[in-house]
Amino acid sequence: MSAVSLQGVDISYGSVDVVRNLDLDIKAGEFVVFVGPSGCGKSTTLRLIAGLEEGRAGHVSIGGRVVNDVDPARRDVAMVFQNYALFPHMSVADNISFGMRLRGEAKGKIAASVADVARMVGLQDHLHKRPGALSGGQRQRVALARAIVRKPAVFLFDEPLSNLDAEFRAAMRYELSKLHRELGSTMIYVTHDQVEAMTMGDRIAVLAPLKQAGRSNLMQFGTPEEVYHRPANLFVAKFIGSPPMNFFEARAEGGSIRIGALNLPGAGHLPTALTVGIRPEHVRLGAGDGPSIAGTIEGVENLGHEKLWFIATAEGRIVARTSDSAGHGVGENVAVHLVADRLHVFDRTTGDRVEV
Incomplete structure (x- = not known):
């Protein structure tokens, strides 16, 4: 597990600023949630950490190492997307092990790793199936397993539960929290759902679109209790809480x-x-x-x-x-x-x- 630090980060698309003056220090082993409305820069910031976006200014550090110019494959992060991104023609086992096979790891090691992670996420009886034969929740578990088997320093989740119905979302919230406790890894999770933020995060970063934020997108960074009971400003007070304040x-x-x-x-x-x-x-x-x-x-x-x-x-x-x-x-x-x-x-x- 590794700490993640963002210092003075600016991200623009052409002449349009999306993220401005963002400072965040995420502790090693912490589960941090980025939450905010559409257009607040939460997914863009996550992609910047992964190396899939370029910043206009500022530094991104993972494990104390500045990674601005480091290739995404060498940042030691694993990303789980909203749309699962599974190979439909491959079995669950092959989807999970795809990265390991690409790196040429030994077959025995691959088989043992796939079996271990499948037990962890409850897929041991589905390894022979293809994604089309699975439910939405099971497919999301395959995507999780594929990330876990890499044993990355940092897990990045981009709204992974938004395609699931309410019952599966509640179950997967529990599974992800349990997974974090078992692995002890640094996890950064993006969502627009405040219930996910409040129930899963050790700390929550509440972000706002720049037209509402002013100097920086970051409105407040604190524990769920701090954000709920002592909102730093009107934006946080209005956004967090259902029904609203x-x-x-x-x-x-x-x-x-x-x-x-x-x-x-x-x-x-x-x-x-x-x-x-x-x-x-x-x-x-x-x-x-x-x-x-x-x-x-x-x-x-x-x-x-x-x-x-x-x-x-x-x-x-x-x-x-x-x-x-x-x-x-x-x-x-x-x-x-x-x-x-x-x-x-x-x-x-x-x-x-x-x-x-």
């Missing part, structure tokens, strides 16, 4: 934060123009302590283990998440309480988080 335009007045007619405790050093956010699970309905906003329930989604409440208020629609079977109904007028110590406050001008 509730937002209100607010103003700092004296020692308080004013949201319409609602006064919440604040601090004197805050910028005047603020955006205040709160997660749906930190909104309380009905009787409660502290200031509240009057609202009317417009709708409810019963998800079994929880309910999502959609409430119209003078400050806009608010979504609340509850785990109880509260006896509210559509059309009912309710008091909406915001848990004051769970508020996220941002400078409306810069979008940056403000500590209260």
Whole structure:
């Protein structure tokens, strides 16, 4: 396993900048997820690490070695693509061993390696089959096995689960996390799915398109807990979380934060123009302590283990998440309480988080 470092990386297509001023230090053995919307440069950055893209500026290091001018085949990385990229005329065993056979390795070593990795990914009963006879999840396992058998320093995954249905995606998330624990390898995983990012990554790099990002695509790099509970800016706060965070335009007045007619405790050093956010699970309905906003329930989604409440208020629609079977109904007028110590406050001008 090897550490991966990106320093001052810029990537352009002609005159169009795609990635700008990207700095990332990924520890050896870490599982890091690049997450963000389309156009944020996550797959482009992954391909740069693999050597399939050229940067305009900056350095890429793998295991302490700068690899900007190193051929992709000599970077000691293995990449798993979204579309599997299997040879349809070859058996599973031949697909897995293709690289080893190309390098002229001994037949005995190839057979032992294929058998070991097939057991690891649960394909030992399918080695004689061709990819067309396999399910989507099984084909993705073949692609994983082909990468694992190389024993690379770094694994690169480019949205490998996006072609699978929900059931297979959940199963493969577990398998990949288990594989990481067993191998202890450095893994970099690209996805637009925040569930994959939150459940799989040791750390998450949240990226934004340059038109929204400004100086750099990197909005925040931290653990899932840090990104969820302490978003660094409005972009991260809006992107991470399902259902998304509730937002209100607010103003700092004296020692308080004013949201319409609602006064919440604040601090004197805050910028005047603020955006205040709160997660749906930190909104309380009905009787409660502290200031509240009057609202009317417009709708409810019963998800079994929880309910999502959609409430119209003078400050806009608010979504609340509850785990109880509260006896509210559509059309009912309710008091909406915001848990004051769970508020996220941002400078409306810069979008940056403000500590209260």
